[in-house]
Amino acid sequence: MTPGARLAAAIDVLEEYERAPAPADAIVASYLRTRRYIGAKDRAAIQALIFGHFRQWARIGWLIERAGMVPTPRLRVLAYSPAQPRRCGNGAFYVLLRRRRD
Numbered sequence: 001m002t003p004g005a006r007l008a009a010a011i012d013v014l015e016e017y018e019r020a021p022a023p024a025d026a027i028v029a030s031y032l033r034t035r036r037y038i039g040a041k042d043r044a045a046i047q048a049l050i051f052g053h054f055r056q057w058a059r060i061g062w063l064i065e066r067a068g069m070v071p072t073p074r075l076r077v078l079a080y081s082p083a084q085p086r087r088c089g090n091g092a093f094y095v096l097l098r099r100r101r102d
Helices: 003-019 024-034 040-055 056-068 071-078 094-102
Strands: none
Touching: 003 024, 003 040, 003 071, 024 040, 040 056, 040 071, 056 071
């Protein structure tokens, strides 16, 4: 599974979390159970991304709102993902913020 596919899976789970009134761990377990083709390492990476995001929920929401955007699952995952420049990624959210400010 590519890093982009992991991000897409995290976005799908967060979208389901916003729609359904269920605990996050139940939604993640249900999502991964129905997709048996996802390997163990990918499952661990997706879970780390999702639950790490939940630990930073308020900070990520503040960052997105400060940029003048509405916090959506996609923006939240991009804001938390290791695609940030300080982690030697491509900086997708950083570029998005720069475009918004210019």
